[in-house]
Amino acid sequence: MDTAKQLRDKIAAGEVQSVDAVQAVFDRIEKIEPNIGAYLSLCKEQALEKAKQVDAKIASGESVGALAGVPVGVKDNMCTDFVATTCGSKMLEKFNAPYNAHVVEKLRAADAVIVGKCNLDEFAMGSSTENSALKQTVNPWDTTRVPGGSSGGSAAAVAAGLCSVSLGSDTGGSIRQPASFCGVVGLKPTYGRVSRYGLVAYGSSLDQIGPLARNVTDAALTLNVIAGHDERDSTSISEADAPLKDYLTDLESPIEGLKIAVVPALNDAADAAVRAATQAALEIYQSLGAEIIEIEMPHFDYAISTYYVIATAEASGNLARYDGVHYGHRSPDAENYVEVYSKSRSEAFGTEVKRRIMLGTYALSSGYYDAYYLKALKVRNLIRQDFTNAFKQADCLMLPVSPTTAFKIGEKTDDPLQMYLADVYTIAVNLAGVPGISVPCGFDEKNLPIGLQIVSEPFSEDKLLRIARMYEKETDWHTKKPPL
Amino acid sequence: MSNKIDEAQVQLVAKLSRLELTENEVSQFSTQLSAIFEYIEKLNELDTDNVEPLAHCLPVHNIFREDVPRPSLSNEMALANAPDREDEYFKVPKILDDNSGA
Numbered sequence: 001m002d003t004a005k006q007l008r009d010k011i012a013a014g015e016v017q018s019v020d021a022v023q024a025v026f027d028r029i030e031k032i033e034p035n036i037g038a039y040l041s042l043c044k045e046q047a048l049e050k051a052k053q054v055d056a057k058i059a060s061g062e063s064v065g066a067l068a069g070v071p072v073g074v075k076d077n078m079c080t081d082f083v084a085t086t087c088g089s090k091m092l093e094k095f096n097a098p099y100n101a102h103v104v105e106k107l108r109a110a111d112a113v114i115v116g117k118c119n120l121d122e123f124a125m126g127s128s129t130e131n132s133a134l135k136q137t138v139n140p141w142d143t144t145r146v147p148g149g150s151s152g153g154s155a156a157a158v159a160a161g162l163c164s165v166s167l168g169s170d171t172g173g174s175i176r177q178p179a180s181f182c183g184v185v186g187l188k189p190t191y192g193r194v195s196r197y198g199l200v201a202y203g204s205s206l207d208q209i210g211p212l213a214r215n216v217t218d219a220a221l222t223l224n225v226i227a228g229h230d231e232r233d234s235t236s237i238s239e240a241d242a243p244l245k246d247y248l249t250d251l252e253s254p255i256e257g258l259k260i261a262v263v264p265a266l267n268d269a270a271d272a273a274v275r276a277a278t279q280a281a282l283e284i285y286q287s288l289g290a291e292i293i294e295i296e297m298p299h300f301d302y303a304i305s306t307y308y309v310i311a312t313a314e315a316s317g318n319l320a321r322y323d324g325v326h327y328g329h330r331s332p333d334a335e336n337y338v339e340v341y342s343k344s345r346s347e348a349f350g351t352e353v354k355r356r357i358m359l360g361t362y363a364l365s366s367g368y369y370d371a372y373y374l375k376a377l378k379v380r381n382l383i384r385q386d387f388t389n390a391f392k393q394a395d396c397l398m399l400p401v402s403p404t405t406a407f408k409i410g411e412k413t414d415d416p417l418q419m420y421l422a423d424v425y426t427i428a429v430n431l432a433g434v435p436g437i438s439v440p441c442g443f444d445e446k447n448l449p450i451g452l453q454i455v456s457e458p459f460s461e462d463k464l465l466r467i468a469r470m471y472e473k474e475t476d477w478h479t480k481k482p483p484l
Numbered sequence: 485m486s487n488k489i490d491e492a493q494v495q496l497v498a499k500l501s502r503l504e505l506t507e508n509e510v511s512q513f514s515t516q517l518s519a520i521f522e523y524i525e526k527l528n529e530l531d532t533d534n535v536e537p538l539a540h541c542l543p544v545h546n547i548f549r550e551d552v553p554r555p556s557l558s559n560e561m562a563l564a565n566a567p568d569r570e571d572e573y574f575k576v577p578k579i580l581d582d583n584s585g586a
Contacts, residue, residue: 098561192542205540234547235540305524316501325574330567337579341502354503358513359520361501362489375527377537382530384538417519433541458541 004070004164004218011069014058018051018069022113025071029115029162032484037137038147038157040076042116043083047071050113057111065110066225072107073157073166076117077124078209079198080104087200088122088132091328091348101198102233103167103209103226110225115163119153122350123319124174124202126150127419130409131352138409139181140482141448145406148178154212155182159482165213165222169199171206172307173401173426176438179212180401180451183440183480185468186212187219190458191433192237194223195230201318203311204235206430215478216439216469220247223461242459254470255463258290261394263297269424270403277442277450278400284474285398293394297386302379303428308420309363309376310431316360319353355416380431387432391457396467398454400425401438405448425453435461439468440477449477489517 002010010016026044033039054069074080077087079097086092100108107114121131129137129152137152139145140160147156151168155178158166168175170188179186187210194209201207211222224247230236260282267278282292324330324344331343349357363372390397402422412419429436434455441452452471456464472478489497494514498505505513559572568575 095565098557098564231547231549235542237542299530302527302530305527308520309524309527320502324567325576326562327565328567334577336577338502340576342504345502346504349503351509354501354505354509355513355516357501357503358494358497358517362493362497362517362521365497365500372521372524372527374537375532377539378532378535379527379530381535381538382532384541416516417523420520431541 001161003214004067005221007164008066008068008070008221011054012058012064018054018113019048021069022047022051022071022115025115025163032160033162035138035143036140036156036160036162037135038118038153038160038162039073039116040086040088040119040134040153041083043114046082047113047115054111054113065112066221067107067110067112070112070165071115071163072112073115073118073154073163074104074107075120075151075154075166075168077120077169077200078104078167079200080114080117083117085117085200086134087124088120088134089348089350089353090133091322093134093329095327097198099198102195102230104198106226112225118151118157118166121150121152122353123200124150124169124171125315125352125356127173127177127422128407128412129153129178130413131350133350136409139406140484141183142406142446144408145448146181146409148181148402148406150174151212152178155179155184155186158182158184158212158214160484165211165218167209167226168212169207169209170430171203171311172430173423175210175212176401176426176436176451176453177423179438181406181449183449183477183482184212184214185216185219185440185478186210186438187223187461187465188429188436189223189227189461190435192235193242193435193459193461194226195228195233195236197230197232203314204318205314206311208430216465216472217248217251219437220251220465223247237459245462247462247465250462251466251469253466254288255395255466258285258288258467258470259293259394260285260290261293261295261390261397263300263397263399264294266297266300266399266425270400271405273405273444274400274403274450278398278452281441281452281471282398284471288470288474295390295393297390299379299382299386300428303383303431304420304424306376306379306383306431307423307427308359309372310380312356312360313364313373314360316357316364319357322348352416383428384432387428387434387455395463396454396456398452401451401453402426405444405446405450429455434458435464437464437468439472440480441471441475442477489514489521
């Protein structure tokens, strides 16, 4: 199967019709999707219509966008005005957004063809996509296992060839961890690089949209399309503060004299197969001339505690908007206005969402604010300083994405704390706001994919992608396909 | 300041969150939230007396723009997803009770 870049170039050259490529994806979806469950909705008619328009543009000699005719999946927490936006929740099961998210506008302007909306943990809260109230997504490499989460549908769709690239969102690892579990590339850009306008909010100071792709080139191509300032998101960075780059231009040029920071104590906490794959990846970089520098990040261990205070505090505020009045579920049994709120919310939110609203409300409540929320904000500063110090010594940090490969469906659902602890390697990156990427770096003894995480300083996605590409060129992990 | 979140506290937080919990949920959340906050209290190992709180990673600042009217959602679009409506309004149960004198 062609990569997104290959397919786009063939379509733009008139060698392949977008209509045929999109039809082929829907044929594959018909065959394979019932066993994977990557999508919450499909938009076949609109997709074929868009493909025809792209083909017509090309036939008439018009120039076309960077993703012309390419089938793309979009996580179902990004607003679309042409198909429902459910967030995997009963609360929004019938919600039709009145506008498109910035990234959806960008995709369309680049002539991409949106295939459907991908499953996720409800409101992006989870690490396995098991918290979706609407569907179970499984891992294409082993259908008894989770695809990771919360962008599990986006990762599974790319891994199973049900789209060429997809968009996910990452608040504590929700792009990188499912990418790792499903054997694809997943990039979380710097906070502020991509507009969050139209992304349904979970933890607003942490959320960031990014691509999931079959290789680093496709991730760079997709970032080119979605990155950039948008005045509708006041935290989206201005191009004067952080100039945009063409992430494809220098992608093939290796970084000379690359210095890689590693934290030995951190890597030791991973399973043997993950440790071995990480070590082997570092050796490949060494063989390319990179220097490995062992460092300490003394506050990394506090990231999970910090995250589950800050993210849930922000979530408790963000999810207050679901009031049963303006949109979303309203309880038929509500007899007064308080019950409109409380019954509607209780009926329509799943357990994890309720748990996080409760956690955040408690952490912000009178008497606990200083002890938990303010304390967490201070520790967040210390965590960011750890990253700043690391990047004074090295170009990037390398570490595992997850301590394990994909776990069994149902294995961790009874113990939320255990599920949270599995985010140990990804969460600090969101707290520091820096960019991180997961690239396939091997398989364990059960033939489950393992991801290598590379992290670099704010707004250095160009360097980050080049570092990832250096490794990808030397290995063929990203070309392996799940046994479907 | 290790503390267990008992069922009464769970009920109070649920009320603040506008959630109605079943007895099962109350007991489950009491156990789970206690375990999670016990873990979170690891933060107290760190001395943060001289550390500034960091709410945002970027140097975010106020962004001003000219106060010029621009197109926004029409009433019809804004009401399109309303669970209940009447004419141009979102409809909800009566907010003031009959004895409120309003």
